[in-house]
Every structure is written in C-alpha cells, then in structure tokens.
Amino acid sequence: MCQKRIDSKREATAEERGVDLQEYLALSNNDRQAFLKWHGRNPGKAIAEWQKVIPSREDTTAINLARTKKAAKAHGVPFTRWHQLTDAQREAFNKWHRNNPTKTLDDWLASTRKRGVTTSAARQREAERSAQTLGVDVEDWLALTKPEQNAFRVWWLRCHGFNSFHMS
DSSP states (O other): OHHHHHHHHHHHHHHHHTOOHHHHHHSOHHHHHHHHHHHHHSTTOOHHHHHHHSOOHHHHHHHHHHHHHHHHHHTTOOHHHHHHSOHHHHHHHHHHHHHOTTOOHHHHHHOHHHHTOOOHHHHHHHHHHHHHHHTOOHHHHHHSOHHHHHHHHHHHHHHTTOOSOOOO
C-alpha cells in the first residue's frame, strides 16, 4: 500500500513537471531531487537537457578536489595537510577558525580542550598551563580532581576581581 502511494506520487511529480515518467523513474533518488531543484529554475526543460548541464560522476571528483584545495587555501593550510584531516576534523577546525581567524591549524591542534584530546602528553601540557596561570605547583594541580580544579579556578577568578566570567 505504501509503495503504491510512493509510485503514485512519483507519477504525479513527473506528470506535473511534464517529463517522461520512465526517464524520471530511471533516475536515482538523489538525481531526482537534483533534477526537481534544477527544473524549478528551468521549467519546461527535459531530463536530457538537465543531464547535459550537470557534471558527470567523474567530474564531481575533480570538483570536490577543487573545493578541498580552495578550502585549504582559505584556511592557510597546505593542501597535503588539509587532505589528511578527516571530514569531522575539517568541519571542527572550520567552525573554530571562524572565531579565531588569525590562528593556524597548529594552534587548533594544540588546543586540546577544544578538540577533546586526552592523551597523557596533552593533559600534562594543559596542567602546566593551568598551574602557571593560577600560580600553583603542577604536581599539586594534578593531585586535584576535575571538580576541585574547577572550584579552584572559580575561587581564583573571584579573588582576582573576575566576578562574571566565561570559562571555555
């Protein structure tokens, strides 16, 4: 029953757009959506005309590569290094870079708290920075639990005149 409804909707869409039903059904779901979007801007045109103006599947690889190179250049990162990042890392760096346009990829990679990196070396560097900022011994700082460290930061900031603050 559900399939009949889907088929009926596809037929109505093809008829409404004035395109051949068989050609329309031969397209993948993604291609149908892309065609309908294009057809909205180009009413009265056939699927064959749409296929002439869209890039082939092979061309999309070249387009994606060009976009990747453009993104790397926009962020001031060598392409080879940018290409080594995962999509999730690129997206995270992109969001971070919008708020920190003068910072580099190396700065982002060093900001362990923002990336959620929890290697022992990263924790040690983070502890050293925090201890130095707060004027305490690194070993004493590491002996505290996270809640104790956070409570100490709040106390320290209040003692030093930072009554309203935002901690990252």
